Amino acid sequence: MRLISFVHDERSSWGAVADGIIYDLGHPAVGRFPDLKSFIAAGMPTDLLRHTAAPSLRFDAVTLAPVIPNPDKIVMAAVNYWDGPPDPDKAPPYPVLFLRLPCSQIAHGAALIQPRSSQKLDFEGELAVIIGKGGRHISEPQAMRHVAGYSIYNDGSVRDWQKHSHQFTPGKNFTGTGAFGPWMVAADDLPIAQSGVSMVTRVNGVEKQRTDTSRMIFDIPYLISYISTFAPLVPGDVIVTGTCTGFGTTRQPPEFLRPGDVVEVEIAGIGVLSNTVAAEE
Known part of the structure; x- marks a missing residue:
């Protein structure tokens, strides 16, 4: 569905x-x-x-429109994939989380906006989890029962503004930078918890990121449980589960988006989220 x-x-x-x-x-x-x-x-x-x-x-x-145009909250995880073989001894103790404003979101096919104030707009292909059943203090074994479905997110990030301080908020909330779509696939139709699915990001047809959702450091049940400990989750909330390496800042030399670029994020079983970059008017 x-x-x-x-x-x-x-x-x-x-x-x-x-x-x-x-x-x-x-x-x-x-x-x-x-x-x-x-x-x-x-x-x-x-x-x-x-x-x-x-x-x-x-x-x-x-x-x-964005899949959920009016979520109560959008909770984003920072980089959340193993680069090499998983090594629990090297895992951070907790995930890095931040919030994105609903007004920063755009839909599949809409323009991803490069702001006038920066030349460092970056891309991050990610899996989005949409909450179906709310709750607080949700246990990891019960967490997947709270998932309505999945979609695709491009967490467009304005890197210099992101690094104005140790808080990510400015660089993660510019207007027109959070691409979300094209649709939600019902959880029963995409058994991510049982087996991972591939995720690929391309810029102008050139592959920049590739991973598998089974390679998350903090998996979906953990994120749901952890987040619901400090904030009650409600239906329609969106948890964006982090990205892998290969985004612009991690490349040598760094690569940032320019007007006219086309960014595609493809997740097996969901589809392709595509956005063309445009300059802020």
């Missing part, structure tokens, strides 16, 4: 994707849930997916 958020005729909505068609499940004719987050909070009732009153739309008739 693939679920998507979009705008059609100036109306924000959401729906299911099948055979290249969007079924508008937020349409007034259906009328049960105004957005994808509320559908997730209701437990994703499958009877709605068979609703015959839902209009069908072509992709070229809508403007895509």
Whole structure:
């Protein structure tokens, strides 16, 4: 099951994707849930997916939105993949986490904005986890029961602003830098906990990052448990699980994005998130 958020005729909505068609499940004719987050909070009732009153739309008739346009919180993990063989003795004691603002997000196909104040816009391909069932103090063995699904994130980072201090907030929250899409794949359709899936980032068709989600240092159950210890998770929350090496700052010489570049993040079983870089007007 693939679920998507979009705008059609100036109306924000959401729906299911099948055979290249969007079924508008937020349409007034259906009328049960105004957005994808509320559908997730209701437990994703499958009877709605068979609703015959839902209009069908072509992709070229809508403007895509970030998968969850209105999350209560977006919690991001910093670099979270082993470069070489996993070595528990070399693992950091805790993950590095920071928050991203929902207003910094953009959809699949939207412009990734290079700000006027910096020439150091970087890319980070990551797996996004969407919370379906809220909770506090969630144990690791129970954590996957709280996952509604998965999507793709490009954590566009303005590196010089990120390093103004030891706090990541400025460089991780520029307008138009958090690409999120194209859709959510239901957790039952992508058993990441049982086996990892490949993740590749390309810039202008050239591979820059490649890893497998099984190589996370702090895995999904751990992140859910750790985060829920200090903040209650609610349906629609997004946990972005970190990136591997190969992003621009780690390359020699460093490589940063420029207007006209095309960044693609591909995760097996989900699809491709694609964004073209544009200069801030």
